[in-house]
Amino acid sequence: MARAHNPIDRFYSVIPAGGIGSRLWPLSRADAPKFLHDLTGSGQTLLRDTWDRLAPLSGEQRIMVVTGRAHRAAVEAQLPALADPNVVLESEPRDSTAAIGLAAAILEKREPGVIIGSFAADHVIKNQRLFATAVREAVASADAGYITTIGIRPTEPAVGFGYIHTGAEMIIEGAPSALSVTKFVEKPDLATAEGYVASGSYLWNAGMFIARADRLLEEIGRSEPELLAGLLELADGWDDPATRGPAVDRIWPGLKKIAIDYAVAEPAAAEGNLAVIPGYFDWDDVGDFASLAKLNSGGRKSDLAILGENARVLSDASSGIVISQSGRVISLIGVKDIVVVDTPDALLVTTSENAQRVKAVVDALKLTGSTDVL
Template sequence: MQDAPLERFYSVIPAGGVGSRLWPLSRADAPKFLHDLTGSGQTLLKDTWDRLSPISGEQRIMVVTGRAHRAAVETQLPDLHDRNIVLESEPRDSTAAIGLAAAILERREPGVIIGSFAADHVISGNALFRQAVVEAIAAADDGYIVTIGITPTEPAVGFGYIETGDDLEVSGADHVESVASFVEKPDLETARRYLASGRHLWNAGMFIARADRLLEEIARTKPDLHAGLIELAEAWDDPGTRGPAVDRIWPTLEKIAIDYAVAEPAAAAGRLAVVRGHFQWDDVGDFASLAKLNTAGRSGELAILGENARVLADASSGIVVSRANRVISLIGVHDIVVVDTPDALLVTTSEHAQRVKAVVDALRLGGSSDVL
């Protein structure tokens, strides 16, 4: 007889990506998840660990990250078990990262249920978060691949959306619905329609499933990728074979997001479910989001981040992030974004914050990798 679903649950934290829309604060050697972006006194990664450990237990959390970030991750998470850190030789996107975690854990513990939660999101309302995860675990045990959609509070254009379908009957979960479709980031008018409909939720990129079901879905849509993940998992727990297997197989794996390889095909086939999350959530996708997080409830104010920031402001609003020792003076500017680091300075506005990624792309094409 199998253990109860919650006892078979394992948290997976993919800690990858640079967060290029937060450049020059977020860099390849210091990505978004290794920063304190909310003034909590600890990094987003540590916040994620603290949110998940009461649900799965500290010994049942796996972190998937790049080899270059191992030391920083282990410093942030001293209770992370050595066998539960999975190191990527290079970024291959979320299907490879989450799929490898699923394959390793299923081989170690057949019947395991995994939940994937990004290392760099901001969440408040941990009791509501736990409630949603527990319901998602119950639905996953029923055979569904499950996502948690966030009840929208505004017509946001920076998030993808999940269109909900019919209610589903799941033992132990009273708020599970089918997923009718995934929708890319909309324009403002469309986002307003989504908000008014009550049928659309923000896509927070959280996925909960039995590991074997997740792997079945990858095998169905991406058989070569699945074969590579299984071969890696078979070699993983043998230190003598792991390194050569990673060096040989990992670079050949297809780079594709789990939304496209798993979630969208599963939704089309009626195998994807969603639980509505009523907690506060933000993926901190750009400096406009960061400014809102740090001026919540204080309309028209200026957010200042940086332990030793030296900022003088008069009739100004927006956000200043200071990692240098310069005095920054702002006079009569609104919705301004200033990010000052020792080797790079960004000045833009909240309206254009999403365009920062284009600067990063231009620097990369121009060979300026020293500031990336």
């Protein structure tokens, strides 16, 4: 069990554990999403890794998990120290603003003045010390009234991530590396990404947001007042079990689906109310099988990464990644950057170059009604 060590005053960690990670199909499914898998060979799930990173910063009793009703049992099995009042269940996915905003509304009602940090359940982060340093600076920036994010110093011109364009240095006590944000940029093409990295003024957008809960709710209200009204109504009766379920069933499905980048981060940046703390730790959102192959081969393109407890793989002059759950023998001869995912009911074969296109297969399966393998 992770132990709190000098937890940050007034800080509460929030872990949104939603989404199925459709670019990791058929490994990631609706009933076994990405965050419930061990994708790095660490011996535990990405969700548990996230908990272990955050527990020293906030304390185990100050971590809230927002997840789907269908995943409650699996989440609680992974996180036995998770306090029951800190399990927030969505009746259906409504995107990140609703998930994080509801957590903020509940926690602000319980503890006015609380500072929350939202950290995805399915990212891979290495170097706890550097991560903790960035979070502590972000909390100081949030306490000063800024919506704050942590951007990752890019190590390559990645096209699978969004980017943050940084501006001038900000003078914030306790946050010496804080920078202003001029804009957020969607996933670029390779040439554009190369220009971003060469300029030195862009960071990867890691989707981490730290803010005083009241300021976060204020920003949601500016851009999405109806969404805020629904969240506040939910939070008002959240801690009464008699009213919570009916309120969720009545209000939650009608909440607008919108990412927090659009509802909060971009408007706050436009108003000069958003700060970014550069993060110097290794980070990856494991967005597709290409990034998963890189993580598990130590970044060496010549290697073949193999995942699966009883994988039976024979390889000759091949590279890429093989994930085996079927027990079948898989033979690879002379193939480069291959991706093979072999499950009992579905087989995926592609290449690292085409890894981002796996989502299109999931979309096609939905259209054809083949939902039994989703």
